[in-house]
Amino acid sequence: MHDGSFSSYTLGITPFGSTIPLKYLSLLVLVVQNSALILVMRYTRASVPDDQLYLASTAVVMSEVIKGLACVGLLHYSGPPHQRSLQRLTSLLHRELITNWRETAKLGIPATLYLIQNNLQYVAATNLDAATFQVTYQLKILTTAFFSVVILKRSLVRLKWIALGLLTFGIALVVLPKDASAAAMAYLIGNNEDVSTLDQQSTVNINDVGNQSNAKGFFAVLMACVLSGLAGVYFEKILKAPATKPMPEVVNTRMDEEAAESLVEGNKSTSASDDGMDGGNSGRGTAKRVVVVDHDDDDDDNDDNADGQGGIGLRDIHGRREDVMQTQQQNQLWVRNLQMSFFSILLGLIFVVMLQDGATIVQKGFFVNYNSLTWLVIAIQAFGGLVVALVVKYADNILKGFATSISIILSSLVSVWFFNFTLSGTFILGTALVIYSTYLYGL
Numbered sequence: 127m128h129d130g131s132f133s134s135y136t137l138g139i140t141p142f143g144s145t146i147p148l149k150y151l152s153l154l155v156l157v158v159q160n161s162a163l164i165l166v167m168r169y170t171r172a173s174v175p176d177d178q179l180y181l182a183s184t185a186v187v188m189s190e191v192i193k194g195l196a197c198v199g200l201l202h203y204s205g206p207p208h209q210r211s212l213q214r215l216t217s218l219l220h221r222e223l224i225t226n227w228r229e230t231a232k233l234g235i236p237a238t239l240y241l242i243q244n245n246l247q248y249v250a251a252t253n254l255d256a257a258t259f260q261v262t263y264q265l266k267i268l269t270t271a272f273f274s275v276v277i278l279k280r281s282l283v284r285l286k287w288i289a290l291g292l293l294t295f296g297i298a299l300v301v302l303p304k305d306a307s308a309a310a311m312a313y314l315i316g317n318n319e320d321v322s323t324l325d326q327q328s329t330v331n332i333n334d335v336g337n338q339s340n341a342k343g344f345f346a347v348l349m350a351c352v353l354s355g356l357a358g359v360y361f362e363k364i365l366k367a368p369a370t371k372p373m374p375e376v377v378n379t380r381m382d383e384e385a386a387e388s389l390v391e392g393n394k395s396t397s398a399s400d401d402g403m404d405g406g407n408s409g410r411g412t413a414k415r416v417v418v419v420d421h422d423d424d425d426d427d428n429d430d431n432a433d434g435q436g437g438i439g440l441r442d443i444h445g446r447r448e449d450v451m452q453t454q455q456q457n458q459l460w461v462r463n464l465q466m467s468f469f470s471i472l473l474g475l476i477f478v479v480m481l482q483d484g485a486t487i488v489q490k491g492f493f494v495n496y497n498s499l500t501w502l503v504i505a506i507q508a509f510g511g512l513v514v515a516l517v518v519k520y521a522d523n524i525l526k527g528f529a530t531s532i533s534i535i536l537s538s539l540v541s542v543w544f545f546n547f548t549l550s551g552t553f554i555l556g557t558a559l560v561i562y563s564t565y566l567y568g569l
Contacts, residue, residue, distance in 0.1 A: 153529050159510040160533035164256050164263075165540055166506065170499050171252040172545065180495040181483045182248035185504050186241065187474040192508035194467035197460040200512075204457050222461050223468065230465045232364050237469035239357035244507070245478060246350040253343030255547050257538040261300045261560050262347045264530065267567060268293055269355030277359050289567035296559025299552045301344055365462065463512065527568035531561040 171179065202215045223230055250259050268290050274280045282290075479487065486494065534557060541547035 149525055153525055153532075155513055156526060156529035157532045157536065159506065159514055160530060161260075161536045161540075163503070163506045163510055164251065164260050164537060166499060167248065167251040167503050168254075168256040168259065168541075168545070170503055171248065172255075178495055179252075180493075180497075180500050181479075181486065182245055183474065183478045183483050184487070184492055185248065185500065186244045186507075187471055187479055189244070189504045189507040190241075190467045190470040190474065192504065193512060194464055194471065196509060196512060197464035197467065200460045201457060201464070204460070219464075223465065230468070233361075233462065233465040234469045234473075236357040236361045236364070237466040238473055239353045239360070240466065241470045241474050241478070243350045243353040243357065246346045246353070249346040250343050250350060253339045253346065255541050255545055257534075257541040257547055257553075257557075258300060259343070259347065260534050260537040261553075261557050262297055262344065263351065264293065264534075264560050264564060265297055265348065266351040266354040266358075267564065269351045270358055271355075271567075273355045273359040278363060285569060286567055289563045292559050292563035292566065296556040296563060299556030299559065302552050302556075303340070361462075361466075365458075527564045530564050534561055 198215070198219070201218060202210060205214075250263075254262070271282060271286065271290055275282065538547070538549065538557065542549060
């Protein structure tokens with residue numbers, strides 16, 4: 127029954143999941159998410175006058191609002207249907223966000239880093255074409271590896287160091303100015319008279335770009351990659367921190383919450399929580415003990431246990447405990463994302479929206495220049511991270527690297543067709559090295 131996937135009530139897996147293998151479904155989701163965000167974001171930001179651009183600061187905040195609401199919904203529907211209630215959800219949120227405020231406060235640092243990173247993505251999408259943005263953004267692999275070695279004290283094998291070297295060299299070729307790369311190629315093949323012509327053409331092309339500034343875009347990508355690597359490693363360190371107060375769980379699949387609460391009040395020695403199935407202890411480590419509730423219920427249709435008595439049979443304990451542990455692990459992901467969204471919304475409204483665009487918002491409104499594509503970008507950014515965080519469970523490193531490679535190729539082709547992007551020789555060579563190094567790093 128338990129093959130490593132989550133239970134059906136935890137994820138709501140439908141027969142569709144059995145039609146397409148989950149690893150290939152993960153590949154499809156990763157490709158779509160990696161490509162769609164950059165392409166749509168670039169489309170909504172490229173060659174648009176400054177007075178017609180929507181505010182990136184408000185878009186980032188709205189993305190965090192949607193992501194937070196999605197996490198609340200996922201927490202509500204994470205348990206079995208008979209245990210879903212507003213009271214249970216409120217109790218869980220109060221405990222995780224307020225009672226355990228020390229754990230919540232730890233997420234303030236990565237939330238701040240991700241907030242700045244998301245704003246920098248809009249700056250990069252405004253100033254760089256989608257293909258260049260997609261390739262150079264893979265520099266986050268290098269920054270993540272660097273912070274993993276420095277903060278988590280990891281050691282990388284020689285193959286990964288080679289992959290990181292190829293990645294750096296490939297990105298250097300991609301960011302090389304087109305006129306410089308073309309002049310170098312012309313010099314190598316002996317067409318020196320074309321160099322001055324290339325310089326004149328490049329000057330004209332730069333003037334036709336509109337509000338694009340390559341230098342500003344490359345700096346934004348570089349800073350976004352640094353912040354992404356630091357935030358990711360710091361977040362991983364928080365998740366892997368040793369638990370301080372492990373709590374037991376009540377495995378109770380047929381009693382309602384009030385009955386479970388009465389049991390707890392009558393049996394203080396167990397120190398069991400009445401909402402163990404909701405994963406509320408997920409942020410405090412794995413339970414050491416499982417309290418099995420034995421009871422009789424004439425209205426229950428599932429009383430024919432292995433032992434022929436009311437209650438939970440011994441052979442069911444391990445399977446149901448696995449369901450509890452899987453629910454806990456999944457809830458921890460939603461709780462952590464909700465905590466980071468809380469800080470991102472708060473800090474984003476105060477230090478980004480109000481300080482940076484407060485005058486514009488007072489004059490034109492919070493949703494100035496929003497349209498359907500703006501909301502599409504916000505939705506992809508909000509749900510993309512949650513979906514990817516969920517499906518990467520089924521995808522190994524090689525498959526994730528393959529998805530990234532397909533995304534880079536797809537973004538480059540779409541940029542040629544829709545954004546009049548020109549593929550230079552150095553760009554193709556650099557992109558090939560980035561794709562190969564991504565695959566090599568995942569081995």
